[in-house]
Amino acid sequence: MPTNYPTPSSDSPRGPEDLAGTTLALLEELVRNACENDLTPDSGQEVRNAETLEAFFAGTPVTTRRIEPHPGRVSLIVTIEGTDPQAEPLTLLGHTDVVPVDAPAWSRDPFGAEIVDGQIWGRGTVDMMGLTAAMAVVTREIATSGRPHGTLTFAAVADEEARGGLGAGWITAHQPDAFDWRNCISEFGGSHLQASDGSDAVVVAVGEKGAAQRRLTVHTQPGHGSMPWRKTSAVQKIAEVATRLAQMPLPSAHDDLWRHFVSFFRFDPATEQALLAGASDEVYEAFGDLAPYAHAVSHLTVAETVVGAGKAINVIPGTASLELDIRTLPGQTDDDVDQTLRAALGDLAEEVEIERLISAEATVSPTDTPLYTAIEETIKEFFPDSAVVPVIGSGGSDMQFTRPLGGLGYGFSLYHRESTLGQMLRRWHATDEHLSVADLELTVAALHRLVTRFVGSH
Template sequence: MTLYDETLTLLQELIRNACVNDLTPDSGQEIRNAESLERFFEGTPNVKITKLEPHPGRTSIIVTVPGSDPDAEPLTLLGHTDVVPVDLPKWTKDPFGAEISDGQIWGRGSVDMLFITATQAAVTRQVAREGGLRGTLTFVGVADEEARGGLGAKWLSEEHQNLFSWKNCLSESGGSHLPVHDGSDAVVINVGEKGAAQRRIHVNGDAGHGSIPFDRDSAIVKIGEVARRIAAADLKVAKDDIWQGFVQAHRFDPETEQALLSGTSPEAYAEFGGLSRFAHAVSHLTIAQTVVRAGQAINVLPSHAYLELDIRTLPGQTNDYVDDTLRAALGDLADEVEIEHLISEEATVSPTDSRLYNTLEKVLGDFFPDAPVVPIISSGGSDLRFGRRLGGVGYGFAVHARERTLAEAMGQLHSHDEALYLEDLELTVRGYDSVVREFLG
């Protein structure tokens, strides 16, 4: 079997194991994929295998291929093994059947991110079979990424930090293409991700009987006004090099480019087409109002209400910055609310002048010689942030065919009828094999 064939067979097994993470501790059961991966490496020389389980069934597997030179740079491949739930009636294929048709493999996790996980495992096994390289190569099949890593990468980075190197890490996603305005090509590498600054805004009002509402201070009216003011908040456009490079890579006309870089015209985001929402997200602090709660009985005026905000921060935007932004938006209501902090994690970004980034850039250049490589940040999260917090660099890497735009790749994430083109799997296998040998060899 070729390396691609081995990868495809493994990918089908990982999809069929249906390690669905619904964000509860007993879900996921990534032990099924960990055991599949352990069998995949069974009998392979030159590997050390470790399995860890912070909660029954929530298993991560670590496979290490020692390098011949202890001073050589190491490389760690972080592939998560859990997937998100499915809305079964919305699927036209079996979400866990791993069916191959129309040049694609269908199934939950085929794109996010089991095709990369399977690729990383297969390339690691091939390197081990050959006796290893100069630098140490580690593959980690990580549990619980879809629930922010509390039983996976976060736990590993806190409780077992020294089991493998976090210095140079690769994970999801990257390698898709930008719809450049003049019809030329550009290919992306994920170098960072936005942070989280979740908030719960509390307000109080007068309790009372629903039949006598006159002259009451209504918690519901107040929380509605809080929501209205936050929706109208003045959120400034990013001024960093990554946003500037992303805009310039599209080769818009000078007027559109200037409007996007200066933030003077929200309407200019329409020029990104299918990427308009993503482009806005990675150029602003975003505040999504997602949950509101007040009252229990229809005949009782509630004395308390709250609004939950899913806030995503750009690099450099601190908790204080977020709270100041909310207070400024609330104006004279700011003194009447309590701002409760929920999950807060700062944004993380890796440099574009590291040896690993340069290797990725070179490999992508071999696939797409005329396409500039464009660093981007993700609007969501990945396990790479834990390595960055420990002082390492981390990049999202894959290789997609020229026809696969960034918008199309993102559109498959957590979607109904999630599917990966087999051409992209073959390209990603070749890409990872090249990167590992270039970086470690």
């Protein structure tokens, strides 16, 4: 049963408590809609969340538009036209699908949206229904308080977890004018870093690594499993390929983002120099629980994820394959990736077929823009003594489509100091995913302040 949300009135502006309560109620419903995306076309069924959001905006002075490239895979675009055509627009880019759950492994109902001990539990609370709900609430609040100077759009898109093929990616390819891509706010921002001297910082995502997925295939002579004498199974060969790749050195980063990130922690000079030089893996232990993230955003990474060989137990297979989830740094190309793989394979390189699967360049937005400045100023209102540190995401988001179109994309939320980047990363796609209600309240308050600062409000 849909929630009956109170409709805001321009005659009685609401306070932070009202916005927070409405955001929490909307988040509960979005989580319970259980829009699980298992990367197949008929999964997701984000139509459920689209209908929830349509009901939420009913009677509000906005224009709404449905985009449905496949049955049930619905994106909803909500727009408030600005009063000044020359003013900068802003798009709040949220997604409405979630990754699948292993329900027996959860200690609570993954789609129950239970609130226990100040936390709301459920798949999508962190990634990214909490922020999507806050975006919807802020958009409706702006709409009912008078038109902004710049056009404000809330895009609740499908299929982000499958790299946007039926969501933002499909829209950019087929209906790129569905909304304005020039200034976009999305996920992976707002958590905190803490330096060795006690200093605090809030992270803002300004970019993300690229994708260079590969399938490696080897061939040998097949034979009967009862007579393996002097026969090399394709399994043996692909195992050697996997071993060599696991041992290869990985190209590392030396850009300004990495230097800025490292310098914030105020490590001793020797550790800082080793990190900036791309030294051995052991030095990353200085980051503590952030070590996996720090290593990922400073290197080309290669994860061996899928292996295939053979069909019958009594047949020595003649073909085997290994699939790789490869994430690139800004400036690294597909040719760079293939060259790195072939160098690692050495004398096996000529015997291995390298097939390119999904490829997407790493993207980064500059930090000398009016939108980034507005983000910094907003964070400073809430945390005046905290630094603001730009970072890149180790995974992907829908902002990968913003930047190639010439737009800006930044990840923005706002959490309390105890919600560190390491802690939030552990909840991303995790069993027992949960979000602090206090962090949700802070996010909607900060987002409302950012939107009114950037596009204005009456």
